[in-house]
Amino acid sequence: MGVREAFAVGAATSGYVRRLEGRALEGYLFMAPALILLLAFVVLPAIWVLVLSLYRWDLISSDATPIGLANYQRMANDSLWWKSLWQTCYFVAVTVTVGTLLALGLALLLNSRIRGRSLFRAAVFAPYVTPAVATIVIWEWIFNHDYGLLNSVLAVFHLPKVAWLTDSSAIMPSVILYSLWATVGFNVVIFLAGLANIPPDLEEAARVDGANSWQVFRRVTWPLLSPTTYFVLLISSIGSFKVFNVVYVLTEGDAGVTGGPDRAAMTIGVYLYKQAFEFFRAGYASAISVALFAIILAVTLLQMRIASRRVFYR
Amino acid sequence: MRYLLLIPIAVVFAFPFYWMVVTSLNEPNQLYQFPPVLWPHWAWSNYIEAWNEVPWPRFYLNTIVVAGATTLLVLATSALAGYAFAAMSFAGKSLIFGFVVAIYMVPNEVTLVPNYITLTHLQWLDSYQAQIVPFGASVFGIFLFRQFFMTLPRDLWDAAQLDGCTHLRYLWTVALPLARPVIVTVALFHFVLGWNAFLWPLIVTSTDRYRPLQVALAGFNITDNHQPMLLAAGALMTTLPILVLFLFAQRQLVGGIAATGIRG
Numbered sequence: 004m005g006v007r008e009a010f011a012v013g014a015a016t017s018g019y020v021r022r023l024e025g026r027a028l029e030g031y032l033f034m035a036p037a038l039i040l041l042l043a044f045v046v047l048p049a050i051w052v053l054v055l056s057l058y059r060w061d062l063i064s065s066d067a068t069p070i071g072l073a074n075y076q077r078m079a080n081d082s083l084w085w086k087s088l089w090q091t092c093y094f095v096a097v098t099v100t101v102g103t104l105l106a107l108g109l110a111l112l113l114n115s116r117i118r119g120r121s122l123f124r125a126a127v128f129a130p131y132v133t134p135a136v137a138t139i140v141i142w143e144w145i146f147n148h149d150y151g152l153l154n155s156v157l158a159v160f161h162l163p164k165v166a167w168l169t170d171s172s173a174i175m176p177s178v179i180l181y182s183l184w185a186t187v188g189f190n191v192v193i194f195l196a197g198l199a200n201i202p203p204d205l206e207e208a209a210r211v212d213g214a215n216s217w218q219v220f221r222r223v224t225w226p227l228l229s230p231t232t233y234f235v236l237l238i239s240s241i242g243s244f245k246v247f248n249v250v251y252v253l254t255e256g257d258a259g260v261t262g263g264p265d266r267a268a269m270t271i272g273v274y275l276y277k278q279a280f281e282f283f284r285a286g287y288a289s290a291i292s293v294a295l296f297a298i299i300l301a302v303t304l305l306q307m308r309i310a311s312r313r314v315f316y317r
Numbered sequence: 318m319r320y321l322l323l324i325p326i327a328v329v330f331a332f333p334f335y336w337m338v339v340t341s342l343n344e345p346n347q348l349y350q351f352p353p354v355l356w357p358h359w360a361w362s363n364y365i366e367a368w369n370e371v372p373w374p375r376f377y378l379n380t381i382v383v384a385g386a387t388t389l390l391v392l393a394t395s396a397l398a399g400y401a402f403a404a405m406s407f408a409g410k411s412l413i414f415g416f417v418v419a420i421y422m423v424p425n426e427v428t429l430v431p432n433y434i435t436l437t438h439l440q441w442l443d444s445y446q447a448q449i450v451p452f453g454a455s456v457f458g459i460f461l462f463r464q465f466f467m468t469l470p471r472d473l474w475d476a477a478q479l480d481g482c483t484h485l486r487y488l489w490t491v492a493l494p495l496a497r498p499v500i501v502t503v504a505l506f507h508f509v510l511g512w513n514a515f516l517w518p519l520i521v522t523s524t525d526r527y528r529p530l531q532v533a534l535a536g537f538n539i540t541d542n543h544q545p546m547l548l549a550a551g552a553l554m555t556t557l558p559i560l561v562l563f564l565f566a567q568r569q570l571v572g573g574i575a576a577t578g579i580r581g
Binding site: 027028029030031033034036037038040041043044045046047048049051052055062109112113115117121122123124125126127128129130132133134135136137138140141142143144145147149150151152154155158184188192241244245247248251252255272275276279280285288289292293295296299300303 | 319320322323326327330331332333334336337340348349350351352353393394395397398400401402405406407408410413417420422423424425426427428429430431432433434435437450451452453454456459484509512513515516520530531532534535538539545548549551552553555556559560563564567570571
């Protein structure tokens with residue numbers, strides 16, 4: 004290669020490289036606004052919360068005291084923390100299993116050419132999009148002991164009145180009942196999307212081969228739906244671990260005690276809020292945040308592990 | 318047969334909304350009865366009374382400003398980033414994209430305390446920007462825009478480039494107008510999210526000047542616990558705009574939410 008050609012190639016590549024660099028810079032510039040916001044308000048805080056959990060700080064005074072793992076030791080001995088954790092697990096277990104089954108049933112009922120399908124879907128989905136505080140406020144009245152709608156339904160069946168909000172054994176079921184009403188529509192929509200992805204000829208072929216409805220569901224629909232079921236389980240358990248609004252609005256008020264009678268509806272989300280923004284224990288609240296994050300991460304990984312063996316992808 | 322199951326279920330799901338209307342339109346002597354009165358007595362005065370009790374117009378304005386500005390910010394940041402991930406080439410692209418998707422795993426609750434401290438340092442507590450900026454980027458939005466922009470034919474960009482078109486100009490004049498369904502989905506999703514936001518505004522607002530509807534309603538619930546008709550009227554006032562939006566844009570809203578689930 005002569006000198007001239009070498010120069011030409013060199014010039015061409017450097018021009019190419021410069022152009023590539025210019026393009027790369029442009030790409031980074033396009034991403035920058037979103038990335039900077041995500042870094043500043045999600046990624047760095049998620050790391051920072053780990054550091055904060057090693058300090059004692061009241062959010063107001065200028066200096067924070069490093070106290071090592073004392074916040075975690077405190078958690079280990081905090082009976083209200085363990086109570087919140089246990090009650091949150093109970094809430095998650097019930098809402099996720101009942102919510103998923105209910106949603107699957109509803110989606111199967113709705114997955115056909117019936118008249119008014121979109122109307123039914125709208126009725127089930129509306130609670131999910133409407134503001135939670137507004138619907139919780141109405142449910143508070145429905146749960147009312149003396150004049151509530153729920154107790155009058157019980158009266159129709161000659162059942163005794165239940166103190167839905169003031170009895171420590173009834174408050175968690177009330178919270179669960181509201182949450183199922185409010186969130187099942189989301190799962191129904193996801194299941195309907197999943198069902199729409201199943202080619203109808205597969206189910207038809209099974210039917211031609213003499214399978215009854217249950218067999219078609221068990222052998223064809225259910226396995227093909229498993230990625231959707233997995234997604235619903237994952238999303239609803241993550242959402243349920245963070246439950247806050249319904250407990251806060253139902254129990255804050257003239258009942259006076261957030262978390263309900265005997266704190267029987269105290270959950271991790273509400274406990275975290277109380278510690279951080281009512282008692283101003285930034286360090287301890289951060290330790291609780293870390294625990295919540297760890298739990299959600301563990302549940303996600305566990306479900307991913309199970310899914311890798313059980314979920315059937317076509 | 319299906320209807321025998323579906324109709325009662327739909328009634329059960331819709332009943333609390335009916336109950337909101339009934340409760341808001343009854344007098345106390347109809348409300349404090351057992352069994353309850355199941356139909357409204359058109360006591361419109363409840364609405365006037367509820368309206369005069371707290372500065373609702375201010376709360377409406379706050380909610381609209383926050384939900385609207387958050388939505389616009391999300392659209393801008395998501396369209397730009399989604400376009401970069403779909404149509405531009407630069408080092409570390411797939412790595413950064415994987416990182417962005419992983420961010421989806423971090424629950425908001427985990428970042429409450431650090432973000433509160435950040436806002437304190439910025440002196441943003443009790444302001445609009447405190448409720449807008451932290452939610453200005455959306456992994457969901459970036460993802461949807463990226464998926465859509467990847468479906469645009471490469472020739473379209475090549476042709477535009479020959480005419481001396483820059484990426485930004487191409488995005489604005491060609492890609493975005495084609496992305497209308499994505500824009501509508503992302504906008505609806507984030508507007509509803511902003512309208513319904515509760516925990517974060519509860520923490521960062523302290524005066525009526527910046528408090529949104531949901532936080533105001535929760536406060537109304539605590540102070541006015543003994544007047545269910547006023548509460549129901551307030552609840553209906555804060556719900557109605559979203560309910561109307563939902564009924565008109567049901568297809569887009571539901572479709573957008575289903576889109577997040579199709580390829581979990």
